[in-house]
Amino acid sequence: QKILDVREVRKAYNGLEVLKGISFGLYRGETKVLIGPSGSGKSTLLRCINYLTVPDKGRIFLNGDEVLDTNIDAMRARMGFVFQDFNLFTHLTVLDNVTLCQVKVNGVDKKEAISRAQQELERVGLSDKADAYPAELSGGQQQRVSIARALAMDPDVLLFDEPTSALDPELTGEVVRVMQQLASDGMTMVVVTHEMGFARQAADEIIFLEHGHIVEQGPPDVMFQQA
Numbered sequence: 001q002k003i004l005d006v007r008e009v010r011k012a013y014n015g016l017e018v019l020k021g022i023s024f025g026l027y028r029g030e031t032k033v034l035i036g037p038s039g040s041g042k043s044t045l046l047r048c049i050n051y052l053t054v055p056d057k058g059r060i061f062l063n064g065d066e067v068l069d070t071n072i073d074a075m076r077a078r079m080g081f082v083f084q085d086f087n088l089f090t091h092l093t094v095l096d097n098v099t100l101c102q103v104k105v106n107g108v109d110k111k112e113a114i115s116r117a118q119q120e121l122e123r124v125g126l127s128d129k130a131d132a133y134p135a136e137l138s139g140g141q142q143q144r145v146s147i148a149r150a151l152a153m154d155p156d157v158l159l160f161d162e163p164t165s166a167l168d169p170e171l172t173g174e175v176v177r178v179m180q181q182l183a184s185d186g187m188t189m190v191v192v193t194h195e196m197g198f199a200r201q202a203a204d205e206i207i208f209l210e211h212g213h214i215v216e217q218g219p220p221d222v223m224f225q226q227a
């Protein structure tokens with residue numbers, strides 16, 4: 001059973017097609033990394049998966065259920081999304097950031113949500129920052145909070161959109177290490193990134209996009225050998 005099944009997804013902006021019929025599947029525990037030049041359609045593809053960008057054509061299935069505009073809220077609750085710029089609530093503490101969506105979206109009991117938030121903060125190495133506000137944290141720490149928030153929702157799949165591009169090089173490593181750990185723990189993930197070290201280490205498969213097409217697809221040892 002595929003966790004994610006992307007079939008023939010197309011998207012155009014102002015008549016210009018930026019995704020030209022993209023298909024791929026993702027099994028439980030797999031990490032797929034999308035790479036390719038700037039403008040090749042990586043972010044658009046990732047955003048089409050949870051309808052942050054609505055595809056023009058094609059179908060997307062999550063665990064056998066089709067993602068549709070009629071069920072998108074429920075489907076989004078099952079797909080954790082990690083943004084380039086963290087998207088944390090600045091007026092909430094770290095703990096509240098990781099707790100709130102569980103309660104509001106998943107209807108988890110508050111006590112249970114807090115306990116789960118604490119677990120996930122520990123997993124990303126930020127137990128000691130639970131009472132801090134995002135502005136008091138480094139970018140790398142904020143991104144780890146954002147990952148903890150996504151994990152706390154217990155999603156079927158995690159989607160990462162250039163999670164380290166807004167970070168200084170010295171902060172990139174701490175986020176990449178957390179993501180590598182998740183990949184080796186068997187999380188199911190799709191990652192758009194320019195971090196080739198991560199791709200080489202953590203990807204089960206690399207998908208190379210160019211001009212809205214998949215031009216290469218394979219395990220990292222094969223892909224990097226060709227490069």
Ligand code: ADP
Pocket residue numbers: 013018036037038039040041042043044045
């Ligand atoms: P990548 O993530 O590979 O850099 P994107 O998916 O961001 O590529 O963009 C693919 C192409 O689509 C680019 O030419 C970009 O300018 C264009 N594009 C992306 N989003 C929009 C939008 N909201 N409106 C118009 N064009 C867009």
Ligand code: ADP
Pocket residue numbers: 038039043044162
């Ligand atoms: P990325 O990091 O994916 O390359 P961009 O910097 O290309 O992102 O785009 C940032 C935002 O601007 C996105 O929301 C994207 O949809 C939008 N965007 C990108 N290109 C265009 C465009 N040509 N016209 C309008 N919006 C765009």
